[in-house]
Amino acid sequence: MAPPNRTARVAVLGSSVQRSRSKKHAAGRARNAVLRRLILAMLVIAALALLTVSFRSPTSGVLHDVQGTGATALRPFQIAAGRVARPFRDAYGYFQGLAGAKSENTKLKRELRTVRAQLANNDAGALRAAELERLLHFEGSPSYPQDFRAVNTSVISFPNGPFGQQVGIAVGSSSGIGLNSTLVSADGLLGRVTNVSKSTAVATLITDPDSAVAAVDVKTGVRGIIKPGQGTTLILDRVSKEKKVRKGDVIVTQGTRDRRYPDLYPYGIPIGVVLNTGTSDIASFLTVQVQPFAQFDSLDSVAALVATKRTPKRP
């Protein structure tokens, strides 16, 4: 067998290989690689440092103030972007609405008849309740909506992914907004303010996994806790199996407070309507599915509530 007659072409990393560029160039490239990694390391360390400081004091401190100033500077751009997008959003909403307009019209007419009958009963009940409160010299907490000033504003940022259900609004502490101020839309409860700067604020929606709202069924008086459910629905949790909750019942905020959040959700803000109820032998509580009144996926104009009446303090 003849030996392979090959020229000695040295492997790429062999010692005798000639490189296309000079050693100086190779050294420059190595220096660039080091510099590149150094920049990455510095940026990662800076991000981790920011994250640590921000995590330790999310709603106060120098960094929070700087962030608030930055948010204020960015607000006009966000509002402008929202205005540019609004016609497209409206057009999409219009065509989407046309699809189910006929069936929805029939459903709404049916609901209107029911609501008219309820309104007459409610008016009579409200008249009697006002008289009784006067006779009993009843001193209550600020009640919605008469004891609250609505600060109307627009949403400037939306939940970014599944990790947090938070929206940014274009008003802040300079308009009287504080931590835990209630956020509503024309339809119903949206959430509460959880971070506030001078001219912007962030509100956590009631669809956030950590949200819990004390709520009551206005028809039966059954109380429970509103938590996020599957998809766009909510769940009225902690309702005893002996209690009766019917489909179509309206759920409103209960208005209770605790030591940590004295201003949390005034009484009577509409949350949603009961879609269905269910239970099982092993479950401790009823499963009450609630369809929220608020359209969380198309928020635009909202109102933050500022109490005009002093809230009684816990003893």
Next chain:
Amino acid sequence: MSVVDSVKVVVLLFVAAIMQVSIFAQVHILGGMPDVLLVMLVAVALLRGSVVGALGGFFAGLLVDTATLGQLGLTSLVLTIAGYWIGRYGETTGRDRFHAPFLSVAVVTILYSVGLLLVHFVLGERAPAGAMFRGLLPAIALNLIFTAPVYALVRRLLRPFDRSDLATEVQLLG
């Protein structure tokens, strides 16, 4: 990179970040949400390399966290790494490949989502992996739809480096 290019990168990322938090964060299709900022960062990193990718990611993340009053540094951390990694891909194997932007966007969408999930998990916050994975495929599809126009725009504004400008690997002679 020239000063003009730097200004262009800053403007592109700024506009993308504002559009993302103000417009695209509200667009939910089949449970997925497009991330124009991520697509823009991928395009910039592919055309301008790892250092610009990392710096751009850090800057864009800061903008998002500031605009949403979120935890500063969280988005920056993930976008910095994503920008660097895509930049390296652009400098080496992804150079001049037609599929590079599409492949990069698809892979980075997955890694970015998983990265955010991990950071939230490490911070002890709610990290709904189920919801994230359910929306992942639609998010990839939406991001891929945006890839072609965004990459074309960025390529028009940031002229790709000449081949001779790029570092060559070891060559055999003789």
